[in-house]
Each structure stands twice: as structure tokens, then as C-alpha cells.
């Protein structure tokens with residue numbers, strides 16, 4: 001391995017979610033939410049998105065021409081099971097064609113079973129705050145892997161459980177728009193139970209499949225490093241947001257504070273790999289008025305470079321997170337990492353510095369097996385609508401024209417070389433920074 005080189009068979013791809021790219025998904029809770037006033041920036045809807053339901057073949061041609069050897073996507077539950085227990089042959093056949101199209105191009109598919117959206121019938125019966133949703137999800141997961149399991153070696157049950165609970169049940173900015181800490185904790189318990197049930201059922205039928213979960217992990221540092229209160233709230237954020245799910249999955253039982261919200265048990269070690277979605281860090285400052293948020297006011301560092309969404313560029317956080325995951329003793333896939341940058345002014349630096357951080361972590365012993373950039377095409381970015389441009393490739397939501405940005409060429413070079421290009425001068429490692437204004441991060 002020469003300096004800058006990644007391990008053999010490393011997976012290089014991009015990640016998407018069905019609702020953000022397919023278009024025409026009207027049978028789920030997000031579609032209903034999009035119709036509500038003020039829910040989505042500029043009143044955008046996912047009606048067309050990237051029209052990828054029909055355009056997947058040419059889109060995959062483009063990604064393959066950019067040297068990607070893998071692709072992460074999700075299947076849309078509401079298409080596959082539009083009514084309880086009714087599985088659509090057409091939808092299953094469609095996803096069979098999609099996964100086969102990737103394989104025909106030499107790209108390894110990785111499939112997410114649940115990426116934020118719920119069929120309308122699930123939402124109407126209480127969504128993730130209803131215990132029976134876990135059972136419905138496990139039945140869906142078993143059916144989909146029975147039909148499509150031979151086409152993809154790695155499956156992700158649920159994308160970002162903590163984000164589902166936080167956005168939908170603490171902030172109330174996403175469906176179902178609830179603000180209730182107790183409900184958020186129950187939702188986490190039901191999501192964990194859903195993963196456990198799905199894991200057991202899939203493994204019993206298809207032991208060869210590798211099953212994981214995509215965790216959104218974020219670095220929380222104390223806003224004032226010398227203040228014990230700030231250190232305490234940052235540690236509490238880290239525990240609740242980053243560690244609770246991982247620990248529960250490792251032990252096969254709920255850990256505090258989830259023990260306050262319900263009962264559930266599962267198998268020990270119910271992940272075959274860790275999916276890591278890493279974007280940024282936040283600083284946390286003790287504030288007694290923030291009791292609904294564990295007394296932590298989230299802040300942004302003063303002089304730090306930021307994305308269009310005001311997220312700090314903090315590649316060191318990827319290194320720190322990967323190193324901290326070594327305790328799990330499981331292979332790791334970076335299942336998301338990217339930046340909203342409509343001018344493509346910072347994406348090259350973001351890409352290089354994060355890939356370099358990942359390489360450093362690998363050299364230090366971190367078992368990373370692949371990297372999926374978020375994302376290939378600008379798409380429907382949930383409450384941000386089409387305003388947040390995360391794509392290596394610009395996608396005009398009106399004309400549907402695809403236009404690779406310069407950063408797409410840089411990523412293509414990395415994918416081809418399986419290495420950081422030799423000409424790259426890496427930016428210096430980030431220095432400690434002082435906090436400035438409050439963060440409006442989700």
C-alpha cells in the first residue's frame with residue numbers, strides 16, 4: 001500500500017434515499033407533510049424530485065462513468081406495501097431491475113429499508129409512536145430481503161433513528177410534527193425493537209446477508225472548554241445522541257434513558273457492520289433555559305468555514321468518530337458524508353479533507369470498508385426542499401438536466417486511483433475555536 005492508498009476492494013459510491021430522488025411518492029407521510037403550509041422551504045414538493053424512478057439506468061451510467069463501484073439507495077416502503085400486508089409485484093419488480101442495473105454496471109448495491117418515510121397507513125395508525133409499527137416493519141424487511149436479498153450483500157434496516165426521533169418528536173420540524181420528549185424516547189425504543197426484529201428474521205432466512213444500521217453521529221464539544229457545566233452537557237449530548245443506540249445494540253437491551261420509555265430486548269451484537277453518517281460538529285453551552293434540550297444550547301464556532309446550511313466543516317470530527325467506533329469491533333462503512341454548497345466552492349476541500357481524515361483513521365487501525373458521498377444529484381432535501389444543493393452533480397428540478405460539478409471530477413479521480421491524488425495539498429488540521437452565534441442545525 002503506497003502512502004495515500006486505500007485498502008483493496010474499497011467501496012466508493014454515493015448515497016440517496018428513495019423519497020429524495022424518485023419522484024411520485026404520494027403514499028407516505030412526507031408527501032402529506034409537504035402539503036402543509038410552511039413545512040418545506042419555498043413550498044417545494046417531492047413531486048418530481050430527480051425523476052429517478054424512470055431515469056435510474058442513465059443515472060447509473062453517469063455514476064459508473066465517474067468510476068464509482070458501489071451505490072447506496074433506499075426502497076420506498078409505501079410503494080412496496082401500499083396497504084397492510086399487500087405487497088406490490090410491480091414495485092418489487094422495479095427494485096429488482098434497479099439493483100440488477102447497478103450490478104450490470106459493476107456497482108455493488110447497498111440497500112436501506114427505511115429512510116425516513118412511512119406509508120400513510122403506518123402514519124395513520126400512530127407511526128413510530130405505536131409499538132405495532134416495529135412488527136409491520138420486520139414483516140416488510142423480511143419480505144423485501146426474501147425477494148431481493150440475492151442482489152445486494154449489505155442491507156441497512158433504518159437510517160438515522162436519532163434524527164427521526166429528534167426532528168419528528170423533539171423539534172417537530174418533520175412529520176408528525178410532535179414536540180414531546182417522552183414520545184421521542186418511545187419512538188427510539190420502537191425503532192430499536194424494529195431493528196432487532198428485522199435483524200433476527202432476515203438472519204434466520206439469509207444468514208449470508210450483512211445487516212447494519214446507519215447512525216448519524218455528530219461531534220459535540222464544550223463551547224467553553226474550561227467550564228465544567230459545558231463539558232457536562234456536551235458529554236450528555238454525546239451519550240444520548242451518539243452512544244445510546246450503539247450501546248443498546250451491542251448489549252441487546254435498552255440502556256438509560258431508554259429504559260424509562262419502554263421495554264424491549266434483542267440479540268446481542270445485532271449489527272454486522274456500522275453505517276456512519278458524519279457531517280459536522282456542534283459546540284454545546286450550558287443554558288438553564290434549555291431544559292427541553294438537556295440544558296444544552298448548541299453553538300457554532302466563530303471563524304469556522306461553513307456550508308450553505310451553516311454546518312461547520314470539521315473533518316477532524318470524522319477522524320475522531322471513526323476512532324471512537326473502534327470499540328465496536330465491527331467493520332465500518334461511511335454511509336453518508338457531504339456538504340450543501342450550491343457554488344461548489346467548498347466541496348473539493350470538504351471531500352479531500354474528509355477522505356484524508358478517513359485515510360488517517362484507517363492507518364491508525366480503523367476498519368473502514370467503504371465511503372458513500374452524500375450525494376450524487378441535488379435532490380429533495382426534506383424541509384429544505386430543493387434549496388440545499390448536496391450533489392456532486394447539479395440536477396435542475398425543472399429541466400431535470402444533470403451537470404457534473406468540478407468536485408464530481410475530483411471524486412472520480414479518487415475513486416479511480418483508490419487513493420488521494422498525489423498532487424493534493426491537504427489543509428492543515430483544524431485548530432480549537434471559540435464559539436460565536438447559536439446553531440440553527442437540525
Ligand code: FCB
Pocket residue numbers: 017159160163216277336374381382390
Ligand atoms: C442526512 C439524511 C439524508 C440527507 C442528509 C443531508 O441526515 O440521512 O437523507 O438529508 O442528511
